[in-house]
Amino acid sequence: MSSSSMLWIVTPYNIEISNFLSYGLPDNSSFLRAPSSSFDGRVKGKKKPRLSSLSFNSDMKYSCLGTSNNARNISVVSSLIASPTGEIAVSSEQRVYDVVLKQAALVKEQLRSNRDIDLKPDIIVPGTLSLLNEAYDRCREVCAEYAKTFYLGTLLMTPERRKAIWAIYVWCRRTDELVDGPNASHITPRALDRWESRLEDVFEGRAYDMLDAALSDTVARFPVDIQPFRDMIEGMRMDLRKSRYKNFDELYLYCYYVAGTVGLMSVPVMGIEPESQATTESIYSAALALGIANQLTNILRDVGEDARRGRVYLPQDELAQAGLSDEDIFAGKVTDKWRSFMKKQIQRARMFFDEAEKGVTQLSSASRWPVWASLLLYRQILDEIEANDYNNFTKRAYVSKVKKIVALPVAYARSIVGVSRSSPLVKT
Ligand SMILES: CC(C)=CCC/C(C)=C/CC/C(C)=C/CC/C(C)=C/[C@@H]1[C@@H](COP(=O)(O)OP(=O)(O)O)[C@]1(C)CC/C=C(\C)CC/C=C(\C)CCC=C(C)C
Numbered sequence: 001m002s003s004s005s006m007l008w009i010v011t012p013y014n015i016e017i018s019n020f021l022s023y024g025l026p027d028n029s030s031f032l033r034a035p036s037s038s039f040d041g042r043v044k045g046k047k048k049p050r051l052s053s054l055s056f057n058s059d060m061k062y063s064c065l066g067t068s069n070n071a072r073n074i075s076v077v078s079s080l081i082a083s084p085t086g087e088i089a090v091s092s093e094q095r096v097y098d099v100v101l102k103q104a105a106l107v108k109e110q111l112r113s114n115r116d117i118d119l120k121p122d123i124i125v126p127g128t129l130s131l132l133n134e135a136y137d138r139c140r141e142v143c144a145e146y147a148k149t150f151y152l153g154t155l156l157m158t159p160e161r162r163k164a165i166w167a168i169y170v171w172c173r174r175t176d177e178l179v180d181g182p183n184a185s186h187i188t189p190r191a192l193d194r195w196e197s198r199l200e201d202v203f204e205g206r207a208y209d210m211l212d213a214a215l216s217d218t219v220a221r222f223p224v225d226i227q228p229f230r231d232m233i234e235g236m237r238m239d240l241r242k243s244r245y246k247n248f249d250e251l252y253l254y255c256y257y258v259a260g261t262v263g264l265m266s267v268p269v270m271g272i273e274p275e276s277q278a279t280t281e282s283i284y285s286a287a288l289a290l291g292i293a294n295q296l297t298n299i300l301r302d303v304g305e306d307a308r309r310g311r312v313y314l315p316q317d318e319l320a321q322a323g324l325s326d327e328d329i330f331a332g333k334v335t336d337k338w339r340s341f342m343k344k345q346i347q348r349a350r351m352f353f354d355e356a357e358k359g360v361t362q363l364s365s366a367s368r369w370p371v372w373a374s375l376l377l378y379r380q381i382l383d384e385i386e387a388n389d390y391n392n393f394t395k396r397a398y399v400s401k402v403k404k405i406v407a408l409p410v411a412y413a414r415s416i417v418g419v420s421r422s423s424p425l426v427k428t
């Protein structure tokens, strides 16, 4: 479907920025939700496993993202969990990795059949191009308003790619706003089903409003798959039904849904450096790691705020191991137990950032800066939690303007370093 023909059905609503999160959800009761993950339980890869650099000690009972398919194998084996009834369950990590493999395979396939996405010609239907430009401009405004630093970073990207990232950003923001925004108390699982049904329409070129129209155009131009978008909605469903996470496996799945998905949505737009020797899978794994790292950081920053909403996004088993409980969190007292618990949580988030770093250099050169900037800035929130002596109950950790300004040239310097054969993601 051409991006322009899609525009025939766009209604140019006059949407104000302050109002951009409004959504005309269709009442589609016949909608059948697709499964959120296509995991089939197969063990991937044949080579000898190598331990992932992110494996946690037995205390944490978690081995995280590997740096290659080889590394992944070890987690596949260790990710088979036997239930008390003897059934073999599959870990979240493996379920998510299956999505990563699928995304990587899809993008490879689509790029093969569409060598240069930036040169995909417009089929111009009279009058529609200016509408589309207006739609992207709305996305730009929203992005500039809600994510200033990140917006600045996108300005270095090619015009095609930056517009696409704005459109994806806006869809993510709107989705999150459904469960976190002013109308959150009215949001039901059925409303999320309708949001998903609307998403499918957007992917098929039927946009409901201008912001959708921009996304519809983006997904027609870039090899972006619907699965991570669906999975983000699944994360919002999870938020509606759940306010506690038994262990890190459960939390990992939530983090994938609401944040890891952003990495998977973004890579096909950001593009991979043509010189890159890394496997597509490893780059997607790094992108996933960045999303997880960001979300874990969000969670650690917002412990007090979430607790006041009755939510605890911390692994219950790890809290118990540290001699802590929900009551301690609601009491909001910084104790030595809390400090030592937080140290471990921060360490884990940093490991995900380290994993993500390996992939940034593999992105196309113009896309690296915003990614480096967001990585460096988000990671600094962890430093600020430490600087607040782990008081994330009543003090919000934030990165000062000065530190943000300093981070930008650092990010730029990193972004101009090209891919090297010694990169940890490169096949040897
Ligand atoms: C190889 C490699 C490293 C590639 C880079 C891949 C990449 C660009 C990854 C981006 C990761 C990223 C920015 C993830 C967002 C994580 C996040 C903060 C998610 C938030 C979820 C809900 O949390 P919560 O409700 O607790 O938070 P709030 O209090 O509401 O803030 C989200 C809010 C989900 C919605 C996500 C967004 C609005 C961000 C979408 C961002 C993009 C599409 C652009 C990403 C691009 C860059 C350059 C960062």
Ligand SMILES: [Mn+2]
Pocket: 176, 177, 180
């Ligand atoms: Mn939110």
